[in-house]
Amino acid sequence: MEIHCLSCGAALRVQSPATLFIVCSYCQTTLIRDQDWAVFGKMAVLPPEITPLQIGTRGVDKGENFELIGRQRLQWRDGYWNEWCALFPKGRIGWLAEAQGFLMISFPLEPAPSLPTVTDLKVGDSIDIPGHSSFRVDDIKRATCIASEGEMPFPAPARQERLSIDASNGEGGFLSIEKIGATVHVHVxxxxxxxxxQFTHLRQLDGW
Incomplete structure:
Protein backbone atom coordinates (compact mmCIF):
# COMPACT_ATOMS: atom_id res chain seq x y z
CA MET A 1 0.00 0.00 0.00
CA GLU A 2 1.19 3.53 -0.69
CA ILE A 3 0.18 6.63 1.22
CA HIS A 4 1.36 10.23 1.00
CA CYS A 5 2.93 12.13 3.86
CA LEU A 6 0.39 14.63 5.16
CA SER A 7 3.19 17.16 5.72
CA CYS A 8 5.48 17.05 2.67
CA GLY A 9 3.43 14.93 0.26
CA ALA A 10 6.14 12.29 -0.26
CA ALA A 11 4.99 8.83 -1.27
CA LEU A 12 5.43 6.35 1.58
CA ARG A 13 5.27 2.59 1.12
CA VAL A 14 3.42 0.76 3.88
CA GLN A 15 4.46 -2.90 3.75
CA SER A 16 2.70 -4.38 6.78
CA PRO A 17 -1.08 -4.46 7.36
CA ALA A 18 -0.24 -4.24 11.09
CA THR A 19 1.45 -0.84 10.73
CA LEU A 20 -0.15 1.83 12.91
CA PHE A 21 2.75 4.31 13.05
CA ILE A 22 5.12 5.43 10.31
CA VAL A 23 7.91 7.99 10.09
CA CYS A 24 8.33 9.90 6.83
CA SER A 25 11.91 9.36 5.69
CA TYR A 26 11.88 12.73 3.88
CA CYS A 27 10.62 15.20 6.50
CA GLN A 28 10.48 13.09 9.71
CA THR A 29 6.77 13.70 10.19
CA THR A 30 5.14 10.85 12.12
CA LEU A 31 1.76 9.56 11.01
CA ILE A 32 -0.59 7.41 13.07
CA ARG A 33 -3.48 5.33 11.76
CA ASP A 34 -6.87 5.09 13.40
CA GLN A 35 -9.66 4.91 10.84
CA ASP A 36 -7.47 7.05 8.59
CA TRP A 37 -3.95 8.48 8.74
CA ALA A 38 -3.29 11.59 10.83
CA VAL A 39 -0.22 13.62 11.73
CA PHE A 40 1.16 12.60 15.13
CA GLY A 41 4.19 14.89 15.35
CA LYS A 42 7.83 15.17 14.32
CA MET A 43 10.63 12.67 14.88
CA ALA A 44 14.27 13.53 15.53
CA VAL A 45 16.73 12.14 13.00
CA LEU A 46 18.53 9.10 14.38
CA PRO A 47 22.27 9.75 14.81
CA PRO A 48 24.76 7.67 12.81
CA GLU A 49 25.95 4.53 14.57
CA ILE A 50 28.04 1.47 13.90
CA THR A 51 25.56 -1.15 12.74
CA PRO A 52 25.34 -2.81 9.32
CA LEU A 53 21.58 -3.26 9.72
CA GLN A 54 19.19 -0.78 8.14
CA ILE A 55 15.63 -0.43 6.92
CA GLY A 56 15.43 -2.80 3.96
CA THR A 57 17.96 -5.35 5.27
CA ARG A 58 16.73 -8.87 4.57
CA GLY A 59 17.45 -12.08 6.39
CA VAL A 60 16.33 -15.65 7.06
CA ASP A 61 15.10 -17.20 10.30
CA LYS A 62 14.24 -20.91 10.50
CA GLY A 63 13.75 -21.04 6.75
CA GLU A 64 11.51 -17.95 6.59
CA ASN A 65 12.57 -14.75 4.85
CA PHE A 66 12.06 -11.42 6.55
CA GLU A 67 12.74 -7.72 5.93
CA LEU A 68 13.51 -5.02 8.47
CA ILE A 69 10.83 -2.31 8.09
CA GLY A 70 11.22 -0.23 11.27
CA ARG A 71 13.49 0.57 14.19
CA GLN A 72 13.39 1.98 17.69
CA ARG A 73 16.57 3.38 19.24
CA LEU A 74 16.32 2.97 23.01
CA GLN A 75 18.41 4.52 25.76
CA TRP A 76 18.91 3.42 29.33
CA ARG A 77 21.23 4.49 32.13
CA ASP A 78 24.27 2.59 30.82
CA GLY A 79 23.85 2.71 27.07
CA TYR A 80 21.68 2.13 24.02
CA TRP A 81 20.16 -0.65 21.96
CA ASN A 82 18.12 -1.10 18.76
CA GLU A 83 14.89 -2.97 18.26
CA TRP A 84 14.18 -3.72 14.60
CA CYS A 85 10.68 -4.51 13.40
CA ALA A 86 10.89 -7.51 11.03
CA LEU A 87 8.18 -8.35 8.52
CA PHE A 88 7.75 -12.08 7.80
CA PRO A 89 5.47 -13.83 5.26
CA LYS A 90 1.70 -13.45 5.72
CA GLY A 91 2.22 -10.23 7.65
CA ARG A 92 3.76 -11.85 10.73
CA ILE A 93 5.80 -9.41 12.82
CA GLY A 94 8.98 -10.32 14.69
CA TRP A 95 11.54 -8.23 16.56
CA LEU A 96 15.30 -8.30 16.16
CA ALA A 97 17.01 -6.77 19.18
CA GLU A 98 20.60 -5.59 18.71
CA ALA A 99 22.29 -4.94 22.04
CA GLN A 100 25.91 -4.99 23.23
CA GLY A 101 27.04 -7.25 20.41
CA PHE A 102 24.14 -9.73 20.83
CA LEU A 103 21.21 -10.41 18.50
CA MET A 104 17.89 -11.75 19.76
CA ILE A 105 14.97 -12.64 17.50
CA SER A 106 11.57 -12.82 19.18
CA PHE A 107 7.85 -12.85 18.46
CA PRO A 108 4.87 -11.47 20.41
CA LEU A 109 2.78 -13.81 22.53
CA GLU A 110 -0.85 -12.91 21.86
CA PRO A 111 -2.80 -12.91 23.98
CA ALA A 112 -0.14 -12.13 26.57
CA PRO A 113 0.19 -14.94 29.14
CA SER A 114 -0.57 -14.50 32.81
CA LEU A 115 2.49 -13.10 34.55
CA PRO A 116 3.49 -12.03 38.02
CA THR A 117 2.98 -8.31 38.62
CA VAL A 118 5.66 -6.88 36.32
CA THR A 119 6.72 -4.10 38.67
CA ASP A 120 7.31 -6.67 41.44
CA LEU A 121 9.79 -8.76 39.44
CA LYS A 122 13.43 -8.88 40.54
CA VAL A 123 16.64 -10.14 38.94
CA GLY A 124 16.85 -13.87 39.59
CA ASP A 125 13.09 -14.46 39.66
CA SER A 126 11.67 -17.34 37.61
CA ILE A 127 8.87 -16.86 35.07
CA ASP A 128 7.00 -19.84 33.62
CA ILE A 129 5.61 -19.35 30.11
CA PRO A 130 3.07 -22.07 29.20
CA GLY A 131 4.11 -23.93 26.06
CA HIS A 132 7.66 -22.64 26.27
CA SER A 133 9.81 -23.00 29.37
CA SER A 134 10.87 -21.39 32.60
CA PHE A 135 12.95 -18.23 32.29
CA ARG A 136 15.20 -16.49 34.79
CA VAL A 137 15.13 -12.69 34.97
CA ASP A 138 18.57 -11.38 33.95
CA ASP A 139 18.02 -7.66 33.70
CA ILE A 140 15.47 -4.99 34.61
CA LYS A 141 15.84 -1.42 33.41
CA ARG A 142 13.90 1.72 32.62
CA ALA A 143 14.43 2.93 29.09
CA THR A 144 13.38 5.78 26.81
CA CYS A 145 12.82 5.77 23.06
CA ILE A 146 15.22 8.33 21.55
CA ALA A 147 13.68 8.11 18.10
CA SER A 148 12.21 5.64 15.64
CA GLU A 149 12.13 5.20 11.87
CA GLY A 150 10.12 3.27 9.32
CA GLU A 151 6.99 1.30 10.23
CA MET A 152 5.78 0.17 13.65
CA PRO A 153 2.72 -1.83 14.77
CA PHE A 154 2.22 0.59 17.69
CA PRO A 155 2.99 4.26 18.40
CA ALA A 156 6.73 4.73 19.06
CA PRO A 157 7.23 8.46 19.69
CA ALA A 158 10.44 9.98 21.02
CA ARG A 159 10.62 10.22 24.83
CA GLN A 160 8.26 7.29 25.27
CA GLU A 161 9.29 5.54 28.50
CA ARG A 162 9.08 1.86 29.35
CA LEU A 163 10.06 -0.78 31.86
CA SER A 164 12.14 -3.42 30.07
CA ILE A 165 12.73 -6.91 31.51
CA ASP A 166 14.98 -9.51 29.86
CA ALA A 167 15.11 -13.16 30.86
CA SER A 168 16.74 -16.34 29.54
CA ASN A 169 16.40 -20.11 30.03
CA GLY A 170 20.06 -21.15 29.83
CA GLU A 171 19.51 -22.89 26.49
CA GLY A 172 19.54 -19.90 24.17
CA GLY A 173 15.92 -18.99 24.82
CA PHE A 174 15.04 -15.33 25.32
CA LEU A 175 12.06 -13.65 26.98
CA SER A 176 11.33 -9.93 26.75
CA ILE A 177 8.69 -8.12 28.80
CA GLU A 178 8.02 -4.44 28.19
CA LYS A 179 5.56 -2.31 30.11
CA ILE A 180 4.62 0.88 28.25
CA GLY A 181 2.04 2.83 30.21
CA ALA A 182 -0.57 0.29 31.28
CA THR A 183 0.19 -2.09 28.39
CA VAL A 184 2.48 -5.11 28.80
CA HIS A 185 4.09 -6.69 25.72
CA VAL A 186 5.57 -10.20 25.99
CA HIS A 187 7.94 -11.67 23.39
CA VAL A 188 9.65 -15.05 23.28
CA GLN A 198 22.24 -14.75 6.08
CA PHE A 199 21.68 -11.00 5.87
CA THR A 200 21.59 -9.12 2.56
CA HIS A 201 21.07 -5.41 1.74
CA LEU A 202 23.29 -4.40 4.64
CA ARG A 203 24.58 -0.88 5.17
CA GLN A 204 28.16 -0.48 4.01
CA LEU A 205 30.60 0.28 6.83
CA ASP A 206 34.28 1.08 6.47
CA GLY A 207 36.28 -1.96 7.48
CA TRP A 208 33.23 -4.25 7.67
Whole structure:
Protein backbone atom coordinates (compact mmCIF):
# COMPACT_ATOMS: atom_id res chain seq x y z
CA MET A 1 0.00 0.00 0.00
CA GLU A 2 1.19 3.53 -0.69
CA ILE A 3 0.18 6.63 1.22
CA HIS A 4 1.36 10.23 1.00
CA CYS A 5 2.93 12.13 3.86
CA LEU A 6 0.39 14.63 5.16
CA SER A 7 3.19 17.16 5.72
CA CYS A 8 5.48 17.05 2.67
CA GLY A 9 3.43 14.93 0.26
CA ALA A 10 6.14 12.29 -0.26
CA ALA A 11 4.99 8.83 -1.27
CA LEU A 12 5.43 6.35 1.58
CA ARG A 13 5.27 2.59 1.12
CA VAL A 14 3.42 0.76 3.88
CA GLN A 15 4.46 -2.90 3.75
CA SER A 16 2.70 -4.38 6.78
CA PRO A 17 -1.08 -4.46 7.36
CA ALA A 18 -0.24 -4.24 11.09
CA THR A 19 1.45 -0.84 10.73
CA LEU A 20 -0.15 1.83 12.91
CA PHE A 21 2.75 4.31 13.05
CA ILE A 22 5.12 5.43 10.31
CA VAL A 23 7.91 7.99 10.09
CA CYS A 24 8.33 9.90 6.83
CA SER A 25 11.91 9.36 5.69
CA TYR A 26 11.88 12.73 3.88
CA CYS A 27 10.62 15.20 6.50
CA GLN A 28 10.48 13.09 9.71
CA THR A 29 6.77 13.70 10.19
CA THR A 30 5.14 10.85 12.12
CA LEU A 31 1.76 9.56 11.01
CA ILE A 32 -0.59 7.41 13.07
CA ARG A 33 -3.48 5.33 11.76
CA ASP A 34 -6.87 5.09 13.40
CA GLN A 35 -9.66 4.91 10.84
CA ASP A 36 -7.47 7.05 8.59
CA TRP A 37 -3.95 8.48 8.74
CA ALA A 38 -3.29 11.59 10.83
CA VAL A 39 -0.22 13.62 11.73
CA PHE A 40 1.16 12.60 15.13
CA GLY A 41 4.19 14.89 15.35
CA LYS A 42 7.83 15.17 14.32
CA MET A 43 10.63 12.67 14.88
CA ALA A 44 14.27 13.53 15.53
CA VAL A 45 16.73 12.14 13.00
CA LEU A 46 18.53 9.10 14.38
CA PRO A 47 22.27 9.75 14.81
CA PRO A 48 24.76 7.67 12.81
CA GLU A 49 25.95 4.53 14.57
CA ILE A 50 28.04 1.47 13.90
CA THR A 51 25.56 -1.15 12.74
CA PRO A 52 25.34 -2.81 9.32
CA LEU A 53 21.58 -3.26 9.72
CA GLN A 54 19.19 -0.78 8.14
CA ILE A 55 15.63 -0.43 6.92
CA GLY A 56 15.43 -2.80 3.96
CA THR A 57 17.96 -5.35 5.27
CA ARG A 58 16.73 -8.87 4.57
CA GLY A 59 17.45 -12.08 6.39
CA VAL A 60 16.33 -15.65 7.06
CA ASP A 61 15.10 -17.20 10.30
CA LYS A 62 14.24 -20.91 10.50
CA GLY A 63 13.75 -21.04 6.75
CA GLU A 64 11.51 -17.95 6.59
CA ASN A 65 12.57 -14.75 4.85
CA PHE A 66 12.06 -11.42 6.55
CA GLU A 67 12.74 -7.72 5.93
CA LEU A 68 13.51 -5.02 8.47
CA ILE A 69 10.83 -2.31 8.09
CA GLY A 70 11.22 -0.23 11.27
CA ARG A 71 13.49 0.57 14.19
CA GLN A 72 13.39 1.98 17.69
CA ARG A 73 16.57 3.38 19.24
CA LEU A 74 16.32 2.97 23.01
CA GLN A 75 18.41 4.52 25.76
CA TRP A 76 18.91 3.42 29.33
CA ARG A 77 21.23 4.49 32.13
CA ASP A 78 24.27 2.59 30.82
CA GLY A 79 23.85 2.71 27.07
CA TYR A 80 21.68 2.13 24.02
CA TRP A 81 20.16 -0.65 21.96
CA ASN A 82 18.12 -1.10 18.76
CA GLU A 83 14.89 -2.97 18.26
CA TRP A 84 14.18 -3.72 14.60
CA CYS A 85 10.68 -4.51 13.40
CA ALA A 86 10.89 -7.51 11.03
CA LEU A 87 8.18 -8.35 8.52
CA PHE A 88 7.75 -12.08 7.80
CA PRO A 89 5.47 -13.83 5.26
CA LYS A 90 1.70 -13.45 5.72
CA GLY A 91 2.22 -10.23 7.65
CA ARG A 92 3.76 -11.85 10.73
CA ILE A 93 5.80 -9.41 12.82
CA GLY A 94 8.98 -10.32 14.69
CA TRP A 95 11.54 -8.23 16.56
CA LEU A 96 15.30 -8.30 16.16
CA ALA A 97 17.01 -6.77 19.18
CA GLU A 98 20.60 -5.59 18.71
CA ALA A 99 22.29 -4.94 22.04
CA GLN A 100 25.91 -4.99 23.23
CA GLY A 101 27.04 -7.25 20.41
CA PHE A 102 24.14 -9.73 20.83
CA LEU A 103 21.21 -10.41 18.50
CA MET A 104 17.89 -11.75 19.76
CA ILE A 105 14.97 -12.64 17.50
CA SER A 106 11.57 -12.82 19.18
CA PHE A 107 7.85 -12.85 18.46
CA PRO A 108 4.87 -11.47 20.41
CA LEU A 109 2.78 -13.81 22.53
CA GLU A 110 -0.85 -12.91 21.86
CA PRO A 111 -2.80 -12.91 23.98
CA ALA A 112 -0.14 -12.13 26.57
CA PRO A 113 0.19 -14.94 29.14
CA SER A 114 -0.57 -14.50 32.81
CA LEU A 115 2.49 -13.10 34.55
CA PRO A 116 3.49 -12.03 38.02
CA THR A 117 2.98 -8.31 38.62
CA VAL A 118 5.66 -6.88 36.32
CA THR A 119 6.72 -4.10 38.67
CA ASP A 120 7.31 -6.67 41.44
CA LEU A 121 9.79 -8.76 39.44
CA LYS A 122 13.43 -8.88 40.54
CA VAL A 123 16.64 -10.14 38.94
CA GLY A 124 16.85 -13.87 39.59
CA ASP A 125 13.09 -14.46 39.66
CA SER A 126 11.67 -17.34 37.61
CA ILE A 127 8.87 -16.86 35.07
CA ASP A 128 7.00 -19.84 33.62
CA ILE A 129 5.61 -19.35 30.11
CA PRO A 130 3.07 -22.07 29.20
CA GLY A 131 4.11 -23.93 26.06
CA HIS A 132 7.66 -22.64 26.27
CA SER A 133 9.81 -23.00 29.37
CA SER A 134 10.87 -21.39 32.60
CA PHE A 135 12.95 -18.23 32.29
CA ARG A 136 15.20 -16.49 34.79
CA VAL A 137 15.13 -12.69 34.97
CA ASP A 138 18.57 -11.38 33.95
CA ASP A 139 18.02 -7.66 33.70
CA ILE A 140 15.47 -4.99 34.61
CA LYS A 141 15.84 -1.42 33.41
CA ARG A 142 13.90 1.72 32.62
CA ALA A 143 14.43 2.93 29.09
CA THR A 144 13.38 5.78 26.81
CA CYS A 145 12.82 5.77 23.06
CA ILE A 146 15.22 8.33 21.55
CA ALA A 147 13.68 8.11 18.10
CA SER A 148 12.21 5.64 15.64
CA GLU A 149 12.13 5.20 11.87
CA GLY A 150 10.12 3.27 9.32
CA GLU A 151 6.99 1.30 10.23
CA MET A 152 5.78 0.17 13.65
CA PRO A 153 2.72 -1.83 14.77
CA PHE A 154 2.22 0.59 17.69
CA PRO A 155 2.99 4.26 18.40
CA ALA A 156 6.73 4.73 19.06
CA PRO A 157 7.23 8.46 19.69
CA ALA A 158 10.44 9.98 21.02
CA ARG A 159 10.62 10.22 24.83
CA GLN A 160 8.26 7.29 25.27
CA GLU A 161 9.29 5.54 28.50
CA ARG A 162 9.08 1.86 29.35
CA LEU A 163 10.06 -0.78 31.86
CA SER A 164 12.14 -3.42 30.07
CA ILE A 165 12.73 -6.91 31.51
CA ASP A 166 14.98 -9.51 29.86
CA ALA A 167 15.11 -13.16 30.86
CA SER A 168 16.74 -16.34 29.54
CA ASN A 169 16.40 -20.11 30.03
CA GLY A 170 20.06 -21.15 29.83
CA GLU A 171 19.51 -22.89 26.49
CA GLY A 172 19.54 -19.90 24.17
CA GLY A 173 15.92 -18.99 24.82
CA PHE A 174 15.04 -15.33 25.32
CA LEU A 175 12.06 -13.65 26.98
CA SER A 176 11.33 -9.93 26.75
CA ILE A 177 8.69 -8.12 28.80
CA GLU A 178 8.02 -4.44 28.19
CA LYS A 179 5.56 -2.31 30.11
CA ILE A 180 4.62 0.88 28.25
CA GLY A 181 2.04 2.83 30.21
CA ALA A 182 -0.57 0.29 31.28
CA THR A 183 0.19 -2.09 28.39
CA VAL A 184 2.48 -5.11 28.80
CA HIS A 185 4.09 -6.69 25.72
CA VAL A 186 5.57 -10.20 25.99
CA HIS A 187 7.94 -11.67 23.39
CA VAL A 188 9.65 -15.05 23.28
CA UNK A 189 12.56 -16.00 21.05
CA UNK A 190 16.22 -16.89 21.11
CA UNK A 191 19.74 -15.59 20.83
CA UNK A 192 21.30 -15.99 17.37
CA UNK A 193 24.65 -15.34 15.74
CA UNK A 194 24.88 -12.64 13.07
CA UNK A 195 25.80 -15.08 10.29
CA UNK A 196 22.82 -17.33 11.11
CA UNK A 197 20.52 -14.77 9.51
CA GLN A 198 22.24 -14.75 6.08
CA PHE A 199 21.68 -11.00 5.87
CA THR A 200 21.59 -9.12 2.56
CA HIS A 201 21.07 -5.41 1.74
CA LEU A 202 23.29 -4.40 4.64
CA ARG A 203 24.58 -0.88 5.17
CA GLN A 204 28.16 -0.48 4.01
CA LEU A 205 30.60 0.28 6.83
CA ASP A 206 34.28 1.08 6.47
CA GLY A 207 36.28 -1.96 7.48
CA TRP A 208 33.23 -4.25 7.67
Missing amino acids: GRYRDFNDF
